[in-house]
Amino acid sequence: MSTKESNVSKGLLIGFLTGSVVGAAIALLYAPKSGKELRQDIKGKADELLDEAEKYLDVAKEKASTIYNDGKKKSESLIADAKEKADVLIKDAEKVFSEAKEKAGQAISTGKETVATESDKIKNAFKAGVSAYKDAKNS
Secondary structure, three states: OOHHHHHHHHHHHHHHHHHHHHHHHHHHHHOOOOHHHHHHHHHHHHHHHHHHHHHHHHHHHHHHHHHHHHHHHHHHHHHHHHHHHHHHHHHHHHHHHHHHHHHHHHHHHHHHHHHHHHHHHHHHHHHHHHHHHHHHHHO
16 A cells, blocks of 8 residues: 555544544534433443544554564565675676786786896897997907
């Protein structure tokens, strides 16, 4: 039941109870009865209305309890789903981080090898240049 329907039902019930009380009071006050009979009638009507109000409160408590329990179950379900999704996201993030770390390590080692190879080439070229200069100078 939606909140709008609940509010309408609540309003109708309160209106019915209020109308019953007012109507009963007016009927009792204008009825040609003795004071003792009138007081007994008022007491009887008051007891009836009190019983109806207690029934209404019992129904309202039951509905409130049901709504509370449903809400609690739904919130627990949402929390469990959120935890599962968070765990999956964390695992995925750890996997991505691990792969990135591995690739970075490979890139660094490849870079070191390339630098070492190029460094050796430059040294050899420099040595060859120095040798060629010395040979040219000696000749």
